[in-house]
Amino acid sequence: MSTIIDSGRAEEHNAQLRAGLNADYEALGGMLARRGVDIEKLTAAARTFAVALPSWGVGTGGTRFARFPGRGEPRNVVEKLDDCAVIHQLTRATPGVSLHFPWDKTTDPVALRQQAQNHGLYFDAVNSNTFQDQAGQEHSYKYGSLTANSAATRAQAVAHNIECIELGRALGSKALTVWVGDGANFPGQHNLRGALERYLDSMRDIYAALPVDWLMFIEHKLFEPAFYATTIADWGTSFACAQTLGDKARCLVDLGHHAPNTNIEMIVARLAQFGKLGGFHFNDSKYGDDDLDSGSINPFQLFLVFNELADAAERGGAAFKPAYMLDQSHNVTDPIESLMSSAVEVQRAFVQAQLVDRAALRQHQEANDALQSAQALKQAYRTDVSAILAMARLRSGGAIDPVACYRASGYRAKVAEARPAKAGASSSGIV
Numbered sequence: 001m002s003t004i005i006d007s008g009r010a011e012e013h014n015a016q017l018r019a020g021l022n023a024d025y026e027a028l029g030g031m032l033a034r035r036g037v038d039i040e041k042l043t044a045a046a047r048t049f050a051v052a053l054p055s056w057g058v059g060t061g062g063t064r065f066a067r068f069p070g071r072g073e074p075r076n077v078v079e080k081l082d083d084c085a086v087i088h089q090l091t092r093a094t095p096g097v098s099l100h101f102p103w104d105k106t107t108d109p110v111a112l113r114q115q116a117q118n119h120g121l122y123f124d125a126v127n128s129n130t131f132q133d134q135a136g137q138e139h140s141y142k143y144g145s146l147t148a149n150s151a152a153t154r155a156q157a158v159a160h161n162i163e164c165i166e167l168g169r170a171l172g173s174k175a176l177t178v179w180v181g182d183g184a185n186f187p188g189q190h191n192l193r194g195a196l197e198r199y200l201d202s203m204r205d206i207y208a209a210l211p212v213d214w215l216m217f218i219e220h221k222l223f224e225p226a227f228y229a230t231t232i233a234d235w236g237t238s239f240a241c242a243q244t245l246g247d248k249a250r251c252l253v254d255l256g257h258h259a260p261n262t263n264i265e266m267i268v269a270r271l272a273q274f275g276k277l278g279g280f281h282f283n284d285s286k287y288g289d290d291d292l293d294s295g296s297i298n299p300f301q302l303f304l305v306f307n308e309l310a311d312a313a314e315r316g317g318a319a320f321k322p323a324y325m326l327d328q329s330h331n332v333t334d335p336i337e338s339l340m341s342s343a344v345e346v347q348r349a350f351v352q353a354q355l356v357d358r359a360a361l362r363q364h365q366e367a368n369d370a371l372q373s374a375q376a377l378k379q380a381y382r383t384d385v386s387a388i389l390a391m392a393r394l395r396s397g398g399a400i401d402p403v404a405c406y407r408a409s410g411y412r413a414k415v416a417e418a419r420p421a422k423a424g425a426s427s428s429g430i431v
């Protein structure tokens with residue numbers, strides 16, 4: 001596997017931090033042993049953890065107001081893949097990349113797949129985009145895509161999704177994520193039921209084009225760009241559509257796509273119970289924003305989500321395998337640093353959830369001991385598992401401190417030279 005950051009430099013970085021890490025790891029191991037927990041099991045579990053990177057996340061995002069491009073932003077899918085390779089090389093937790101078409105459209109999927117393989121990467125779910133018009137497109141999505149009144153517009157949106165499946169197939173993906181911004185900005189603008197009927201008709205055509213071993217993820221979002229009534233606004237609608245479409249259709253939970261204070265972990269539990277939890281877009285949110293860095297606002301919520309996932313995994317065994325992906329927009333940080341930190345935050349929640357003593361929790365629940373039940377979760381959440389995460393990275397060939405190693409490598413300055421910004425062109429990121 002080729003490495004993008006000079007491996008000698010990464011080894012030098014690790015050599016400087018290794019003694020400190022060993023001491024922290026030993027101290028944590030001792031503390032966990034007194035609780036009857038084997039630190040080695042947790043480290044082994046941490047090493048199995050993987051969360052896919054969004055190709056659109058390695059560029060600076062933007063808001064409705066402005067986009068402030070960063071230095072050396074990737075200008076095409078090949079450069080995006082290079083940045084993803086850096087993230088995976090240092091964290092060893094992000095081997096998958098989720099592409100978004102047509103932004104990442106390639107005429108040579110074989111070469112792109114080869115590039116990914118050379119970096120030790122693979123392609124996770126592919127994403128369609130019918131929330132924007134593309135140059136030369138015949139029918140506009142201004143008034144909707146899969147739900148549009150115009151049959152020709154709907155057919156165009158369906159054809160784009162089928163093209164995504166074809167491209168994804170050539171790249172080795174196994175799932176299509178469909179998110180549409182379709183909806184109404186005014187009461188009365190849509191016949192609410194009619195819009196969903198049209199959506200289902202379109203989705204049936206896309207579903208019919210899925211290869212046998214593929215899944216289709218239906219992503220809901222409360223609002224934006226439709227500010228009155230988004231067609232697929234909530235998990236109830238998503239669930240009903242997934243049930244209607246068939247076994248290959250599952251629900252995708254983007255953590256930012258809910259009303260504030262929604263109990264997301266309960267949604268996760270419900271979807272898992274009924275076999276419809278397809279996957280996640282991890283990020284965080286404070287108000288109506290939906291793309292802040294994972295774990296930056298509400299890490300306890302992230303932990304509670306993973307607590308439900310641990311419970312579902314215990315019940316479902318190896319068959320329970322939702323897709324984990326990040327979906328963030330970076331405006332004031334270097335996207336590579338944000339994605340590395342976020343992958344580690346999601347991995348942290350995963351490991352903390354493994355720490356929950358599930359047998360003890362069940363006993364407390366059965367005894368109606370609310371206080372001890374809550375404490376069982378809090379004890380796991382309060383445990384600082386940083387040394388486990390760092391040891392997992394070290395043993396898997398990554399960096400003890402990915403951000404420090406990345407900064408020391410000078411990668412950003414190097415690509416800034418090789419990737420001069422194109423005047424007037426927004427090359428990447430969500431705008």
Ligand code: PSV
Binds near residue numbers: 127221327430
């Ligand atoms: C929509 O806000 C979303 O979360 C969907 O996942 C999109 O595909 C992604 O952001 C990128 O625009």
Ligand code: MN
Binds near residue numbers: 327
């Ligand atoms: Mn998303």
